[in-house]
Amino acid sequence: MIESVHFKNFKALRDATLPLGRFTLIIGPNGSGKSTALKGIQATSRPESHFYLQSVTASKRGMDEETIEIIFDLTYGNVKVARQVCWRSDNSPPQVRYSGEMPTFADIDTALARTRIYSLNPQAIAASVTLNPYTEIGEDGSGLVSVLDRLRDENPERFEALNEALGRWLPEFDRILFSTPQQGMRAFSLRTREGRYSIAAADISQGTLLALALMTLAYLPDPPAVVCLEEPDRGIHPRLLRDVQDALYRLSYPEGIDDDRQPVQVIATTHSPYLLDLYRDHPEEIVIAHKEGLDVRFDRLSEQPYIDELLHGSQLGEIWYSGILGGVPTRI
Amino acid sequence: MKLSVFGESPADEGAVRILVEAILGRPTEPISPPLESRGWPFLRNNLSKVIRHLMFSTETEALVVVTDADSSPIHHPDHEQAGSRYADCRLCCLRDIVEREQKQLSSDSLKIAIGLAVPSIEAWYLCGTDTRGSEAAWLQTEERKRNTMYRNRLKYAVYQTERPTLELEKRCATAAAQRLAQDISLLETHFPKGFGPLIKTIRTW
Ligand SMILES: [Zn+2]
Numbered sequence: 001m002i003e004s005v006h007f008k009n010f011k012a013l014r015d016a017t018l019p020l021g022r023f024t025l026i027i028g029p030n031g032s033g034k035s036t037a038l039k040g041i042q043a044t045s046r047p048e049s050h051f052y053l054q055s056v057t058a059s060k061r062g063m064d065e066e067t068i069e070i071i072f073d074l075t076y077g078n079v080k081v082a083r084q085v086c087w088r089s090d091n092s093p094p095q096v097r098y099s100g101e102m103p104t105f106a107d108i109d110t111a112l113a114r115t116r117i118y119s120l121n122p123q124a125i126a127a128s129v130t131l132n133p134y135t136e137i138g139e140d141g142s143g144l145v146s147v148l149d150r151l152r153d154e155n156p157e158r159f160e161a162l163n164e165a166l167g168r169w170l171p172e173f174d175r176i177l178f179s180t181p182q183q184g185m186r187a188f189s190l191r192t193r194e195g196r197y198s199i200a201a202a203d204i205s206q207g208t209l210l211a212l213a214l215m216t217l218a219y220l221p222d223p224p225a226v227v228c229l230e231e232p233d234r235g236i237h238p239r240l241l242r243d244v245q246d247a248l249y250r251l252s253y254p255e256g257i258d259d260d261r262q263p264v265q266v267i268a269t270t271h272s273p274y275l276l277d278l279y280r281d282h283p284e285e286i287v288i289a290h291k292e293g294l295d296v297r298f299d300r301l302s303e304q305p306y307i308d309e310l311l312h313g314s315q316l317g318e319i320w321y322s323g324i325l326g327g328v329p330t331r332i
Numbered sequence: 333m334k335l336s337v338f339g340e341s342p343a344d345e346g347a348v349r350i351l352v353e354a355i356l357g358r359p360t361e362p363i364s365p366p367l368e369s370r371g372w373p374f375l376r377n378n379l380s381k382v383i384r385h386l387m388f389s390t391e392t393e394a395l396v397v398v399t400d401a402d403s404s405p406i407h408h409p410d411h412e413q414a415g416s417r418y419a420d421c422r423l424c425c426l427r428d429i430v431e432r433e434q435k436q437l438s439s440d441s442l443k444i445a446i447g448l449a450v451p452s453i454e455a456w457y458l459c460g461t462d463t464r465g466s467e468a469a470w471l472q473t474e475e476r477k478r479n480t481m482y483r484n485r486l487k488y489a490v491y492q493t494e495r496p497t498l499e500l501e502k503r504c505a506t507a508a509a510q511r512l513a514q515d516i517s518l519l520e521t522h523f524p525k526g527f528g529p530l531i532k533t534i535r536t537w
Contacts, residue, residue, distance in 0.1 A: 168499060239368055242341075246497040256493030257500070277370050281480055281487070281494070308479065312403065315373050 001075055001265055002041070002226065008069040009057045010043075011036045018298045021285055023252040026269045026298070027276060027320060028289025029329035033296035034269040037289075038117050038228040041267065044070045044085045045115035045226070047094035052087040059294065064089055076108055083108065115226040118217075122209040122235065126201035128187035136224075141213040145188045145201070148176055148216060155221050162219040167193070169215065169243045170208055207235045211243065218247040221261060227251060229268040238274040245278045273317025280316045283307055288320075288327035301325070333537070334391055335360035338382050339398045340371050343501035344453050347509035348398050352445075354513035355534045363392045375399050376425060383433045387442050394443040394537060397426055398530070400452040403479040406467065407448055407525050423448040423529060443537055447530030450523060451479065454486035457508035459522050460515075462489055466522035 002020050007013035012033045018026075026034045043050040052068060053061075060066045068087040073080070081100035088095075098105045118139055125141035135146035152159040159176075167174045175191040177198050189198040190208070201209065214232055217223055232244055250257055251264040270276065279286055286301035301307060310319055319325060335352060337345040345365075353360055366385045369375050379397065386392040399422050407423040418424050426446045434440045449456050450467045458465030464473075464486060475482045484494045491504050512519055519527045 242498050246499075249495045250497065253493065253495050256491075256495055257497060274370070277374075280371065281484055283480070308403070313373055315371065318373070 003073045003075055005037070005041060006071040007037065007040050009060050009066060010040045010055055010068050010070055011057060013037065013040065013296055014057050014294065016296045016298060019287060019300050020265070020267060022263055022265055023248060023285050024267045024287055025279060025285055026267070026287045026289055028327040029291060032289035032291040032327065034289050035230060038230065038267060038269065040070050041226065041228055042115055042117045044072060045112040047085045047096060050087065050094070052089055052091050055087065074108065076102065081108065111225045114224045115228070116224040117228040119230040120210050120213050122206035125209040125213045126204065128181050128185050130184055131186050137213065137217060144213055144216060145186045148188060149178055149186055151220065158219050158221060162215060165215050165219065166212065169211055169240065207237060210235045211240065214244060214247045218250040223251060223264050226265045226267070229266065231270055232268050233270055233272045233275045241272070241275045242278060244275065273321045276317040276320055277315050280311065288325055290326045333360045334363050334393045335396065336363040336365050336386055336392045337396045338365045338369060338375065338379070340369050340375065340400055340453070341501065342368065343498060343505040344398060346502060347505035348396055350506065350509035350513050351516065352396055352534060354516045355531055356537065363390050372399055372402065372422065376429070379426060379429045380433050383430065383442065387437065387439065392442060396445050396447070398447040398449060398453065399426065401448050401450040401526060402452065403476065406450055407529065423526065445530050445533035448526035450526045452483050452486055454490045456512070456519060456523060456527065457490045457505060458486065459512060460518045464489065467525055
């Protein structure tokens with residue numbers, strides 16, 4: 001698991017440390033480095049796909065001898081390891097260095113390569129695709145139909161459990177159906193509980209498509225090792241946010257639902273006070289991104305002094321919205 | 333009886349209905365509250381709206397409200413003497429709201445009973461099976477100052493995880509309520525301050 005990430009000169013993150021747990025929800029104003037942190041985590045998992053110039057902090061651009069560094073403090077079993085990725089201004093290939101006691105670091109590289117960032121887009125989720133058994137859910141949710149099709153064939157129990165979850169979360173529907181719009185292509189639709197009509201993906205509401213993509217991710221037998229989610233609550237009705245929370249916890253705490261697959265480390269961002277309310281019992285899972293001039297600071301909510309007193313008699317989201325905790329937009 | 337239950341989550345509301353039916357000795361007809369609760373302050377801030385909605389837009393005969401006490405002071409019979417209500421006591425706070433609404437609407441046609449789960453409804457679910465299932469256990473524990481941690485431990489004891497899905501919450505809450513409904517005096521004995529006032533009111537219905 002990644003315990004923390006230290007960023008140096010990576011875009012808006014000039015010098016910042018992001019503490020992480022199995023599940024982390026980052027809150028903060030626009031431009032406070034939430035999305036940048038997710039991009040940095042992804043860049044570190046596949047360093048060769050990123051370049052110095054596109055990622056260096058604006059104020060450091062053109063300076064010689066500067067480097068971008070992203071350091072992961074990891075625990076692997078019982079062993080603590082630091083993994084440093086460094087991009088130099090001469091645009092030489094990125095360097096990956098490890099420190100810590102490990103016989104081999106290849107396993108960590110392999111696990112980290114399975115880091116995925118998602119910023120789901122309803123149109124991409126609904127799109128029909130050419131069948132490809134190796135497709136996974138894309139950054140925008142594309143390829144979902146292929147993944148569902150494979151789940152049905154290879155893990156029918158999980159597919160049935162997903163259908164049941166669909167019925168609980170979105171009771172107007174009871175089943176995912178597939179069709180072949182043309183040879184080699186696959187499309188999906190949802191069956192209405194009442195009347196059993198098939199509603200084509202293109203005609204399904206945006207919130208429903210987003211919910212379906214999140215649910216599918218949570219029911220996969222082999223989800224990515226690290227899942228970064230940009231605003232998983234976006235487009236979803238506030239009443240359904242508990243289901244969003246359940247889907248994310250399903251990924252990161254599979255033992256709680258008797259699933260024997262490996263836990264997924266989930267890092268999500270949000271602007272929703274309603275979603276935040278649901279994490280009242282786990283303030284250690286909330287990280288507040290503070291913007292201070294050009295710098296960004298990440299603090300765990302559980303480390304705020306007097307957090308119990310602040311929470312007394314108030315909703316967590318309401319307190320955050322009020323600005324008492326910081327991590328809100330300011331006006332000049 | 334057409335009954336609405338307003339609690340901190342849909343899972344609690346289902347379990348509380350089972351307990352109410354056990355007290356009444358007859359089944360009830362569910363009327364959903366118009367709002368899905370999101371914990372204490374939300375419940376306090378929206379109780380008036382719920383009462384008005386149920387009175388004017390439905391044929392609801394009775395409303396049961398149950399909230400977690402968390403780290404707030406526990407209700408005491410002294411609070412029931414006129415003029416001595418205690419502002420920080422959630423039971424007193426909800427009673428004030430109910431009385432104010434009934435006065436403003438000049439009607440007490442909607443029967444209302446209020447319960448306080450000390451420190452959270454999971455303690456009720458543990459009653460009779462775990463030493464933490466009583467108000468006394470909460471009052472005696474050194475962990476009272478660390479309310480969040482204690483709540484999470486109770487959750488773990490009930491759901492075998494600190495992060496239950498709503499589905500799991502509903503399943504465990506229903507099973508616990510069905511067990512407790514067999515002998516409702518168990519809750520009355522172990523939760524005299526928070527469950528006591530609830531059962532007392534419902535018995536008058
Ligand atoms: Zn009181």
